[in-house]
Amino acid sequence: MSSNYRNFRNNVPWLILFLEAVFIVLFYFSFSQGDESRSMVSYAAFQDVNHMVIFGFGFFLTFLKRYGFSSTGFNLLIVVLGVQCSVLIEGLFYFLLEIPHEGDLKRITKAAVSVTAVVISAGAVLGKTNPVQLILMTVVEIIVFHVSRRINSMYLQVPDDIGMMHVHLFGAYFGLAVSSCFSEPSPRSEKNASTPKSALLSMLGTLFLWVFWPSFNSVLSVDNKQKVTYNTYFALAVSAVTAFMFSAMTTKDGKFRMAHIHSAVLAGGVAVGYTANRIQYPWIAMILGLLASVITVLGSYCLQRCLYPALEIHDSSGVHFTFGFPAVLGGLGQVVLLIAENGTSLTRLGYSVMFHIGAFCVTISMALITGLITG
Numbered sequence: 001m002s003s004n005y006r007n008f009r010n011n012v013p014w015l016i017l018f019l020e021a022v023f024i025v026l027f028y029f030s031f032s033q034g035d036e037s038r039s040m041v042s043y044a045a046f047q048d049v050n051h052m053v054i055f056g057f058g059f060f061l062t063f064l065k066r067y068g069f070s071s072t073g074f075n076l077l078i079v080v081l082g083v084q085c086s087v088l089i090e091g092l093f094y095f096l097l098e099i100p101h102e103g104d105l106k107r108i109t110k111a112a113v114s115v116t117a118v119v120i121s122a123g124a125v126l127g128k129t130n131p132v133q134l135i136l137m138t139v140v141e142i143i144v145f146h147v148s149r150r151i152n153s154m155y156l157q158v159p160d161d162i163g164m165m166h167v168h169l170f171g172a173y174f175g176l177a178v179s180s181c182f183s184e185p186s187p188r189s190e191k192n193a194s195t196p197k198s199a200l201l202s203m204l205g206t207l208f209l210w211v212f213w214p215s216f217n218s219v220l221s222v223d224n225k226q227k228v229t230y231n232t233y234f235a236l237a238v239s240a241v242t243a244f245m246f247s248a249m250t251t252k253d254g255k256f257r258m259a260h261i262h263s264a265v266l267a268g269g270v271a272v273g274y275t276a277n278r279i280q281y282p283w284i285a286m287i288l289g290l291l292a293s294v295i296t297v298l299g300s301y302c303l304q305r306c307l308y309p310a311l312e313i314h315d316s317s318g319v320h321f322t323f324g325f326p327a328v329l330g331g332l333g334q335v336v337l338l339i340a341e342n343g344t345s346l347t348r349l350g351y352s353v354m355f356h357i358g359a360f361c362v363t364i365s366m367a368l369i370t371g372l373i374t375g
Contacts, residue, residue: 012131016081019135023084030091041106041219048215049112053079056212057119059205061317063262065195067127074134078122082115082138083108089146090114109219113164117145117171121371123317124175128182137178137374144370145170152359161220165273169331169360170367172324177371179314199258206262210236213269217276228276232269235276235289239268242293250297260297263322267292270326274334278341288333292326299325331360 054076061071087107094101101107118138122129129137148170152158194202213236218228243264247256268289272279279285299321338352 012135015132015135016077019081019139023088026088027084030088030095040222041103041109043105045215045219046105046109046112048212049109049219052209052212052216053112053116053119056205056208057116057123059201060209061123061126061202062205063194063198063202063317064127065198068198068201071126074131075119075122077131078118078134078138079112079115081135082118082142083111085139085142086111086114086146089143093146093150106220110164113167113216113220114142114145114149117141117167117174120168120171120319120323121175121178124172124179124315124319125182126316128179128314128316140370140374141171141174144174144366148363148366151362156355156359156362158355158359161222161277162274163359164220165217165330166327166359166363168270168273168323169327169363172319172322172327173364173367174371174374175319176315176324177368178375179316181372181375182314199262203258203262206265209266210240210269213266217269217273221277224277227279231276231279231282231285232272234282235268235272235285235292236265237268238286238289239293239296240265242290243267243297246294246297250301259318260300263300263318264293264296266322267296267326270323271330271333274327274330275337278334278337284337288329292329295325295329296321328360331356 058072058075061075062068064071090107090110091101093099102110115138118141121137121141122134125134125137145167149160149163149166152163152166153160214229214232217232218225221228240261243261244256246264247260248254250260251257268285271288271292272285275288276285279288300318334356335353338356342352
């Protein structure tokens with residue numbers, strides 16, 4: 001993908017062979033059957049997540065004309081390696097902490113959800129990294145994400161299904177940290193160019209993500225799966241409507257800009273992931289989807305014109321305002337709902353707010369620090 005690709009071409013098959021050999025050996029010694037009664041995940045739900053990660057994100061990153069095949073092909077490579085690594089890391093934590101193993105289907109579903117962080121990060125460095133760098137980034141990020149999630153679960157009392165929704169936050173800021181270590185392509189370079197065909201394929205990926213996002217948010221929910229699906233759909237619907245509205249309002253000729261719609265229609269699903277199980281009325285999810293879409297469109301203007309040039313950051317696919325900003329909004333929404341639910345108990349409210357804010361701080365700080373080291 002980058003100009004140094006040829007220097008690493010001969011190393012790619014050997015690195016993949018080495019990693020796969022290590023995975024097979026580790027699976028031989030450590031993999032055991034889980035308790036299927038603790039699974040609570042259907043095969044249809046797993047397939048929804050699998051389609052979303054493979055097809056959705058694979059086509060979502062095809063907007064650069066020079067890297068269409070790279071985005072879809074390398075996305076598959078990242079996913080299949082990342083899922084194996086994620087299952088092993090999760091099994092290692094279960095062994096060290098003496099936690100009963102979950103069902104095999106739930107284990108692989110959690111691994112597919114976890115690898116979403118890596119796919120999001122890959123969007124920030126698209127066109128600037130070669131396959132060797134992407135593979136190494138995948139292994140490091142999967143390990144650090146599981147460590148971050150385990151810290152939030154053990155010490156900050158974050159439920160496992162909510163902690164897993166930090167993939168958007170972690171993936172966005174890890175990718176930005178890695179991207180800051182690479183030089184920015186010239187604005188006139190073909191690396192920044194797109195064509196109508198590449199934009200159309202990218203929008204196809206957005207549609208895949210939009211359709212399967214309710215399953216993504218609800219697949220690991222222990223209770224209230226239908227409520228999570230219901231709230232996620234309405235948040236996505238309002239964010240899509242708002243994306244078209246703001247796209248027309250922010251262009252001089254009043255036309256829709258696919259760059260805005262491509263990112264903003266997904267913002268509601270990201271933001272509501274943290275609070276969908278707490279929301280009692282759909283109008284709350286709709287407000288959250290509207291705000292998420294607004295900050296995505298406005299954030300694309302502010303970041304690309306003001307902040308990125310000053311910090312010398314190049315975000316290839318806009319993961320910051322597509323996933324990062326809506327995730328932060330979702331965290332703020334979670335705090336607001338906690339205040340509304342526990343407003344009469346100040347002691348309980350203080351602890352709950354501190355724990356959730358601490359979880360976000362841990363996730364962002366670990367993503368930025370380890371991303372810079374990885375970059």
